[in-house]
């Protein structure tokens with residue numbers, strides 16, 4: 001009886017960790033706060049339409065930029081980086097945006113970042129992995 005319980009417990013743990021590691025998904029949910037992007041690692045299948053919910057739980061405006069393939073904005077997000085964005089959205093405090101975008105065809109890592117002055121430096125940066 002106890003043995004069965006332990007097996008059930010292990011199975012639940014395996015299931016939960018599988019959910020959290022989250023393989024590529026066409027539905028993303030991102031939380032922006034002062035000053036982080038959660039989760040910092042996202043994964044989508046290449047070329048498909050992606051539904052994304054971006055919630056700003058912070059007290060100031062944030063945005064969510066997916067940079068083009070191979071672009072790293074460096075130490076600071078500035079005007080030039082706007083032209084190198086693949087997709088972006090602004091979200092006001094306490095607001096939620098439900099949107100869609102088409103995932104890039106090119107597999108690989110894409111930098112995600114908040115473009116508000118100082119927010120990248122404060123930790124609002126991560127990676128979107130595009131998987132074939």
Ligand SMILES: [Cu+2]
Nearest residue numbers: 062114116119
């Ligand atoms: Cu921000």
